[in-house]
Amino acid sequence: MSGFAKFLIVLLFPLTLAACSTTDNDRVADQNKCSSYGFEPGTDGFANCMMKRDNRRADQQTDQQKTMTWLEQQDQQAQQRRQANDDIDPRPAFDKNGNPNFDAQGNYIGCHGVGCMVDDPDNN
Incomplete structure (x- = not known):
């Protein structure tokens, strides 16, 4: 209680x-x-x-x-x-290089370049 x-x-x-x-x-x-x-x-x-x-x-x-x-x-x-x-989405909005991890509709598009394993919250 x-x-x-x-x-x-x-x-x-x-x-x-x-x-x-x-x-x-x-x-x-x-x-x-x-x-x-x-x-x-x-x-x-x-x-x-x-x-x-x-x-x-x-x-x-x-x-x-x-x-x-x-x-x-x-x-x-x-x-x-x-x-x-x-309601807050814990996934990072941008990768470490500043590239967006979401498209304009809010769909996760993944990380870009080096560090993808670090930036992809679904592969943790």
């Missing part, structure tokens, strides 16, 4: 746990927390506390979504780079 895959697992595990939490559980936890700060239900202070906690949770979810989007983009870019590297 690659380091990137392990990183994704470590990152996704808390997100998965957070997704399991229900809105009701969050609300109860927020109410308990705001009450522990000394705010009484039905007061402006309690309402503000609840609103701030809700906003903080929404911000965290947005940050997590941005992080996941960024990670997905990085993974796609890495895959594109790997694919681009796989």
Whole structure:
């Protein structure tokens, strides 16, 4: 397993746990927390506390979504780079004398003159 895959697992595990939490559980936890700060239900202070906690949770979810989007983009870019590297023809375009090893259509025409055994990638 690659380091990137392990990183994704470590990152996704808390997100998965957070997704399991229900809105009701969050609300109860927020109410308990705001009450522990000394705010009484039905007061402006309690309402503000609840609103701030809700906003903080929404911000965290947005940050997590941005992080996941960024990670997905990085993974796609890495895959594109790997694919681009796989498409590169390893055969030399020119022999050691500067003569082309490919014709205008991209067909390999081989080396020219002395050193053909060195320049011909099919005979290695």
